[in-house]
Amino acid sequence: SAPQDLDLQILETVMGQLSASRIRDNLRELSRDPHLATSPRDEDLVQLLLQRWRDPESGLDSAEASKYEVLLSFPSQEQPNLVHVVGPTGDIIYSCRQTEENLTGEQGGPDVVQPYAAYAPPGTPQGLLVYANRGSEEDFKELQTQGINLEGTIALTRYGGVGRGAKAVNAAKHGVAGVLVYTDPADINDGLSSSSETFPNSWYLPPSGVERGSYYEYFGDPLTPYLPAIPSSFRLDLANVSGFPPIPTQPIGFQDARDLLCNLSGTLAPTTWQGALGCSYRLGPGFRPDGGFPADSQVNVSVHNRLELRNSSNVLGIIRGAVEPDRYVLYGNHRDSWVHGAVDPSSGTAVLLELSRVLGTLLKKGTWRPRRSIVFASWGAEEFGLIGSTEFTEEFFNKLQERTVAYINVDISVFANATLRVQGTPPVQSVVFSATKEIRSPGPGDLSIYDNWIRYFNRSSPVYGLVPSLGSLGAGSDYAPFIHFLGISSMDLAYTYDRSKTSARIYPTYHTAFDTFDYVDKFLDPGFSSHQAVAQTAGSVILRLSDSFFLPLNVSDYSETLRSFLQAAQQELEALLEQHSISLGPLVTAVEKFDAEAAALGEHISTLQKGSPDPLQVRMLNDQLMLLERTFLNPRAFPEERYYSHVLWAPRTGSVATFPGLSNACSRARDTAPGSEAWAEVQRQISIVVMALEGAAATLRPVADL
Amino acid sequence: SAPQDLDLQILETVMGQLSASRIRDNLRELSRDPHLATSPRDEDLVQLLLQRWRDPESGLDSAEASKYEVLLSFPSQEQPNLVHVVGPTGDIIYSCRQTEENLTGEQGGPDVVQPYAAYAPPGTPQGLLVYANRGSEEDFKELQTQGINLEGTIALTRYGGVGRGAKAVNAAKHGVAGVLVYTDPADINDGLSSSSETFPNSWYLPPSGVERGSYYEYFGDPLTPYLPAIPSSFRLDLANVSGFPPIPTQPIGFQDARDLLCNLSGTLAPTTWQGALGCSYRLGPGFRPDGGFPADSQVNVSVHNRLELRNSSNVLGIIRGAVEPDRYVLYGNHRDSWVHGAVDPSSGTAVLLELSRVLGTLLKKGTWRPRRSIVFASWGAEEFGLIGSTEFTEEFFNKLQERTVAYINVDISVFANATLRVQGTPPVQSVVFSATKEIRSPGPGDLSIYDNWIRYFNRSSPVYGLVPSLGSLGAGSDYAPFIHFLGISSMDLAYTYDRSKTSARIYPTYHTAFDTFDYVDKFLDPGFSSHQAVAQTAGSVILRLSDSFFLPLNVSDYSETLRSFLQAAQQELEALLEQHSISLGPLVTAVEKFDAEAAALGEHISTLQKGSPDPLQVRMLNDQLMLLERTFLNPRAFPEERYYSHVLWAPRTGSVATFPGLSNACSRARDTAPGSEAWAEVQRQISIVVMALEGAAATLRPVADL
Numbered sequence A, B: 001s002a003p004q005d006l007d008l009q010i011l012e013t014v015m016g017q018l019s020a021s022r023i024r025d026n027l028r029e030l031s032r033d034p035h036l037a038t039s040p041r042d043e044d045l046v047q048l049l050l051q052r053w054r055d056p057e058s059g060l061d062s063a064e065a066s067k068y069e070v071l072l073s074f075p076s077q078e079q080p081n082l083v084h085v086v087g088p089t090g091d092i093i094y095s096c097r098q099t100e101e102n103l104t105g106e107q108g109g110p111d112v113v114q115p116y117a118a119y120a121p122p123g124t125p126q127g128l129l130v131y132a133n134r135g136s137e138e139d140f141k142e143l144q145t146q147g148i149n150l151e152g153t154i155a156l157t158r159y160g161g162v163g164r165g166a167k168a169v170n171a172a173k174h175g176v177a178g179v180l181v182y183t184d185p186a187d188i189n190d191g192l193s194s195s196s197e198t199f200p201n202s203w204y205l206p207p208s209g210v211e212r213g214s215y216y217e218y219f220g221d222p223l224t225p226y227l228p229a230i231p232s233s234f235r236l237d238l239a240n241v242s243g244f245p246p247i248p249t250q251p252i253g254f255q256d257a258r259d260l261l262c263n264l265s266g267t268l269a270p271t272t273w274q275g276a277l278g279c280s281y282r283l284g285p286g287f288r289p290d291g292g293f294p295a296d297s298q299v300n301v302s303v304h305n306r307l308e309l310r311n312s313s314n315v316l317g318i319i320r321g322a323v324e325p326d327r328y329v330l331y332g333n334h335r336d337s338w339v340h341g342a343v344d345p346s347s348g349t350a351v352l353l354e355l356s357r358v359l360g361t362l363l364k365k366g367t368w369r370p371r372r373s374i375v376f377a378s379w380g381a382e383e384f385g386l387i388g389s390t391e392f393t394e395e396f397f398n399k400l401q402e403r404t405v406a407y408i409n410v411d412i413s414v415f416a417n418a419t420l421r422v423q424g425t426p427p428v429q430s431v432v433f434s435a436t437k438e439i440r441s442p443g444p445g446d447l448s449i450y451d452n453w454i455r456y457f458n459r460s461s462p463v464y465g466l467v468p469s470l471g472s473l474g475a476g477s478d479y480a481p482f483i484h485f486l487g488i489s490s491m492d493l494a495y496t497y498d499r500s501k502t503s504a505r506i507y508p509t510y511h512t513a514f515d516t517f518d519y520v521d522k523f524l525d526p527g528f529s530s531h532q533a534v535a536q537t538a539g540s541v542i543l544r545l546s547d548s549f550f551l552p553l554n555v556s557d558y559s560e561t562l563r564s565f566l567q568a569a570q571q572e573l574e575a576l577l578e579q580h581s582i583s584l585g586p587l588v589t590a591v592e593k594f595d596a597e598a599a600a601l602g603e604h605i606s607t608l609q610k611g612s613p614d615p616l617q618v619r620m621l622n623d624q625l626m627l628l629e630r631t632f633l634n635p636r637a638f639p640e641e642r643y644y645s646h647v648l649w650a651p652r653t654g655s656v657a658t659f660p661g662l663s664n665a666c667s668r669a670r671d672t673a674p675g676s677e678a679w680a681e682v683q684r685q686i687s688i689v690v691m692a693l694e695g696a697a698a699t700l701r702p703v704a705d706l
Ligand SMILES: [Ca+2]
Pocket: A220, A221, A223, A224, A225, A226, A227, A228, A229, A390, A391, A394
């Protein structure tokens, strides 16, 4: 009999059954109440997921919750964090809001956590206020160049540019005592800032809205790097934990930021530092004599955050594969939110539940069982730093690495209604293309998702011509440990903006108490057709990966990445490298070898597909495809990083868009003497890439060739 | 049709065709000339191997040689290393031999490398002689306790106790300027030392014999840790290389050692330091006034070793698997010797060639092709530190880890004629037992190899009762990178001594110019029946691993190891740990979980074997078995080690026979204060083992269980 393969009829059935209104119902339930990680409502949702996934008519084969004991950070309910202006005589003459304005009846109550900077240390620094733009290294250097004495000051910074925690790290190096962070209307609201122009009157952020977030530099539970945070695990002494902000930090709304910033004295800030608060931004230090506060007033920041060990749950459900149950297609999203989290993450979870319902129903009816296993995951404590997913990858490192076909992440499923946006590694490009070509786009016109997508994000591929462009995977959601730590081909799917219509950094109510069901229902995706489009895309990708006889991972699509990295190195670094007697020759050879082996494997696949190959033969081939991504891992490549070991996708700080290790090492070596350790590291990084590419080529070769 | 499985007829044919006299012929050819790593004769043997493995009638499917550019160490031909006694006026009054005595006509000529300590630095220290026993830390402390000023002395040490390079490391810490090393007749010759009692009159070491060896502390090419030593690879600056002996070191024969040691002045050495040179060993410093040298004579050691980058070859040959070509049974030995190397390594290579001939002949006749691929390997530069095999594992890390079923090593195949000796990890125990029960032992009586073996090495297994005992794998030959770095189930096979008949550390001519064909033919294995027995054992194991439908790796045999490690921890450490609030509870739970999952998997296998399971189903099961060993790897477990990452088999320096990381950490923590970093490391090591065992159990569970 013919081997089990993708059934287009089943695929069509699934596409047809994914319902926008059920996604809407899911979202209403999921976002009804705030569900901060480990809160009672977060645990209620664990039960909701278990109930759905164990439903006899629409559930999965089995579902389980498991807990990790992890270090989280919360503000004190008894002693809220405060930001004051203190007059010359020590009296409080101005106070920032402690909470967001209760505009829709959902911003009040004990379950709405006060805006805070998770993992910022407690303390009550007081000093003159300075404005430090985005708090980058260059920003603080600029202040220094301007002759401003930063010692003991409070630095007001705006979100963006660098990571949340980096602002405090950079500030502390210059003697700054405390940091305030706000979101400028120029960065989030297309410049609009009045109440009448913002939510609930539009999708823009209200003046009192404050972005919460984790200010921890790494990801995973801070006390248990590389060990699962089970209760018995070894935990670092707090004194040995690195990556927390070094000084007290507190986020505030732009309404409060305006009162502080528009009253500053000192030099006019550079043009690129100006924002949309309706005044000229000055650098400080301190307030101007003709403003709202006495000139020698100071700003006092009281942070009372506490670190707490909490039990955070992951929920996992599985549909057992009929033929290859030991091959996992893993699909997940986090469950925890900062407040109601209608968009982040419930828009993703609403899709996840609808997909598990449709597939579960087919399963329970006996209509269908996938060839490979499908694993559904609801991660805990993502907002604190991808904690649930990271601990899971630590606990099941080997098993997941050996068996996982791909990881699909849908966190925020809809940022906006314009287009699909995909981040992923090259092997998943083809399956996303195949899926999206067959699904109708929700917008006007009769376009496929693919044809709509290509209008917004595209590139000219030397192989395929004009195609939609995939972004690369950073560490913005739970895919990070899967791609960077385990080397599993991964993707993140969402619907998003028309960038010609808004310059918002992200959807405006991100991580605020205004990210509610009504916000989604009225502004983000009325009718939920974009949610449905994401569900269909994810569903089609999952079915193709779990049901296709031949795994639809096109490893030869890595060639384009390698070629482009190599080209950047040749164009922008080769001359410099030659001065230091470092050759790119071995890298050229390695890329060519990869190309040749990938092409030969492609031919082999075509030949096999024309015949009626033995299932064991296809399994062997699929193993080559599945495991290709693993060959790019090197746990010794980046000793200063945590978890990052993928030599193609580790964080790049160097300016040249080439292999990250090479780019970073060159940018460090540039100003050092010939023969320095930094130049040796450049050579080492080239060797690491060559080894990875040669290893990848070896994996693609006919398996019995020496 | 029934799936391809082990064919007992083929097995019997192979057993019958493995010929003692052909092994003897192979050995004569292989050991005809010295074949030091990278020498012309070493390269000639590369060609010999290629010719055999490419033979149209008895060769393999294909064979290739590949080269690595590695850092070796050689004495200078122009300036030989010298050891002199220098009289009070500076004149040389005694010289140690520069070469071994030409007793059989094979110890002379330019291809016999002068005895030397590979990787010992050049230098010409001169000082008073002291005797330092085996050169351990305790030995030098003892000398210190005795009030001997070691500064600037030359320390005479004997082989054994600690590693070769460790003697110089320990010596240098005490200010010693140079080290001499000799083999005491008590340790190698059962006390005999006269010419008439030693080779060529017996198997014992002649008075001029000198053990050569690598004095490098780690293994692999010293310049390219964790990178394959391909020409383009990054190489460490010599200044950054660690692991070489810190001071000049030179090995000498016991004839010369007697002249030095028996003339020493000073206190009588402790009883355990005495040897069989026929005098009372004294500690020095310097010579006694009534001896052969003036009392204030000094010893001068001139070492002129040079480091050289050389091209060393591995040779690989493959028999392509008929059904699962991507599963490799890997069988290897090194090719390079110190001199003629009849025993080390040619006795193993002679067996390897005979096995490849017999299997190749069946293959070329079309009689047989294995289910899985069989890979034959001839490693280069093992004597310098397992270099060829290590570089190979670095180059093909992922591919080998994903696909290799087991690694079988046969280096010295015959140490002596008494019994089989096996070192290996628990999963290979059962296949070795099955094989050896069916092969007749070469000795007197009509015993199987198994029944003979159990008389010499045995233990009482809680599961099986009395069984032969396997030793554990250290780093004595090329299996080391496979088990410790890649986590591949491995074994090392040899025939060896009756320990009641000799106390020799190893066969007496080890690493000397007396390790020749005649030595083997006359003393070690006349008739070559022990060689044949090893060939049959290896052949049967290889066939069972490559041909059995169900992989014959019994993973539940790991339970006994885990239980015994746990028991040692409970009996010898638990009280101490409790004082530091460290619990063994999680370890107990993890061991129990492993046991339960291994037992359940065993039942699952039995059930499957009773039916007619689908090949894909058995492949999935076999993957669980093959990959179990991988789950014990943790590249972050032992940051101070190189390559060692197997949490059960890393080197143990602590005295308690439990998990090595735990044992070592406890022995370091014992004398530190509660709450010290050392005690935190104990807790961390327990967590690392718990994680590994839980990960192992997860791998053994039904693949679709969450
Ligand atoms: Ca952890």
